[in-house]
Amino acid sequence: MLTKIMYVTVYVTDQDRALGFYTEGLGLEKRVDFPGPDGRFLTVGVPDSPVQILLWSHAAAAGQPGDAGQRAAPGPLILESDDVRKDFELMRRRGVVFEQSEPEDYPFGVRAEAVDPDGNRVSLRQPRKP
Numbered sequence: 001m002l003t004k005i006m007y008v009t010v011y012v013t014d015q016d017r018a019l020g021f022y023t024e025g026l027g028l029e030k031r032v033d034f035p036g037p038d039g040r041f042l043t044v045g046v047p048d049s050p051v052q053i054l055l056w057s058h059a060a061a062a063g064q065p066g067d068a069g070q071r072a073a074p075g076p077l078i079l080e081s082d083d084v085r086k087d088f089e090l091m092r093r094r095g096v097v098f099e100q101s102e103p104e105d106y107p108f109g110v111r112a113e114a115v116d117p118d119g120n121r122v123s124l125r126q127p128r129k130p
Contacts (some may be wrong), residue, residue, distance in 0.1 A: 001081070001082050001083070002024070002079050002080070002087065003080050003081060003082050003103060004050055004051075004079075004080050005050075005051050005078075005079060005080070006051070006078045006079065006080040006125055007043065007050065007051070007052050008028050008051065008052075008053050009053075009054045009058055009078070010053055010054065010055055010056070011057075011058040012057065013057070013058045014117040015040055015042050015057055018042075018047075018055045019033075019042060019055060022044045022055065023044060024035050025055060027036040028043075028044040028045055028046060028047075028048075028053070029045060029047050030043075030044055031043040031044060031045050031052050032052070033047075039056070039057055040057065041054070042054070042055045042056075043055065044112075054078070064111050064120075078122075078124075079123070079124055079125070080124075080125055080126070080127065081124050081126050082126065083126065084103045084109075084110045084111065084112055084124050084125065084126040085102075085110070085130065087124060088102070088103050088124065096114050097115050098112055098114050098115075099112075099113040099114070100112065100113065101114065103124070103126075107128070108127060108128055109125060109126045109127040109128040110125070110126040111123055111124065111125050111126070112124045
């Protein structure tokens with residue numbers, strides 16, 4: 001069962017400049033900042049809110065058609081699940097198209113990438129338990 005919205009992606013051309021704007025200018029707090037296999041994963045959020053804004057480098061996704069370089073950027077919508085594998089099977093039975101045959105394990109947890117009818121990517125994530 002889906003539990004909440006985790007991230008909303010905002011494409012930026014300079015992550016450091018954007019971080020300054022969102023934290024110093026708007027007063028959001030920095031949440032996550034680490035290099036990943038697809039680029040720097042940098043998030044900010046409203047204090048005490050579970051939703052985070054992913055400040056994703058525009059260069060990684062700019063000018064790519066929907067089916068090219070699918071690993072270059074996360075989906076524009078990232079949904080958290082308490083059991084990605086169960087939701088994956090349920091949604092696949094309902095006709096949802098996924099990019100892989102099974103959810104994938106990552107250092108941060110489990111993920112599966114779906115595609116909507118317009119080619120937009122939707123990520124399902126299950127955070128790793130501490």
